[in-house]
Amino acid sequence: MKILYSPASPYSAKARMAAHYCGLDCESAIADTNADPQELIGNNPLGKIPTLIxxxxxxxxxxxxxxQFLDRKSGKKLYPRNADKRTEAEVLEALCDGITDCLLAMVYEVRFRPEEKVYQPWLDRQWSKIERSLDYLNDNLPRTTKKLHGGHFALAALxxxxxxxxxxxxxxxxxKLKNWPGKFEKFFPDYNQFKSQS
Ligand SMILES: N[C@@H](CCC(=O)N[C@@H](CS)C(=O)NCC(=O)O)C(=O)O
Incomplete structure (x- = not known):
């Protein structure tokens, strides 16, 4: 099994941490999305990472x-078996990924548009979603023990x-949010190796 990724990509960090946590034999290969490499677009027409093969x-x-694929592959190691707890984990993951979507929209707005075309109200709108959601997370952090799930990895990636x-x-x-990675790292000591880096 292989995951195409880039070192800075937060969604890739989530998936790679999860594969590691599940104990699956999974190689990682860097893919430059800007160059549309054949291995990436041949497997994912969207040309986005992470893509697992x-x-x-x-x-x-x-x-x-x-x-979800890693969860099935690992015999359900990644999400709680209890239905309510699973929903909670999946919603936490959706929230963290959603914040990441807003962050990425901001980064791309500045990176890919000519400076005079950067639209500040769009950046402000993304930022207000981010602020509101980070406040919510600060007040509603998940219980963090050695039994981790997809929501924890999404939060760590974010x-x-x-x-x-x-x-x-x-x-x-x-x-509380600022200090959470320290807590997470106690149960996932390889965090530094996987988290987004340039
Ligand atoms: N919803 C997707 C988002 C993936 C995504 O946007 N990845 C970024 C890198 S962090 C990417 O591939 N960007 C390149 C592009 O959109 O062309 C996921 O969860 O995997």
Whole structure:
């Protein structure tokens, strides 16, 4: 099994951490999305990462489909068996991925548009969603023990991306959220190796 990824990609960090946690034999290969490499677009016409390629050639994307695939592959190691707890984990993952979507929209707005075309009201709208959601997370952190699930990995991926691209812009007034990675790392000591980096 192989995951196409890039070191900065938060969704890739989530999927790679999850595969590692599940104890699955999974190789990682860097793919430059800007160059549309054949291995990537041949397996995922969207040309996005993460894209997982199983040993039999099955391609799986996006990151949430990958997470569910890893859960089935590992004999249900990634999400709680209890239905209510599973819903809770999946909604936490959706929230963290949703915040990441907003962050990425902001990064792409600045990266891919000519400076005079950057639309500030769009950036402001994304930022207000991010602020509201981070406040919610600060007040509603998941119980974190050695039994981790998809929601924990999505949160860890989000906080890794915030640290990489938005350091100093989100931490004030959110001490519990800021300190959560320290707690997570106790149960997932390889966090540093997987989290977003440039
Ligand atoms: N919803 C997708 C989002 C994936 C995504 O947007 N990945 C980014 C990198 S973090 C990407 O591939 N960007 C390149 C592009 O959109 O062309 C997922 O959860 O996997």
């Amino acid at each position: 199983d040993d039999d050639g099955t391609a799986v994307y996006d990151s949430r489909a990958i997470m 906080l890794g991306y915030l640290a990489l691209r938005f350091e100093g812009r989100w931490e004030r007034g959110r001490p």
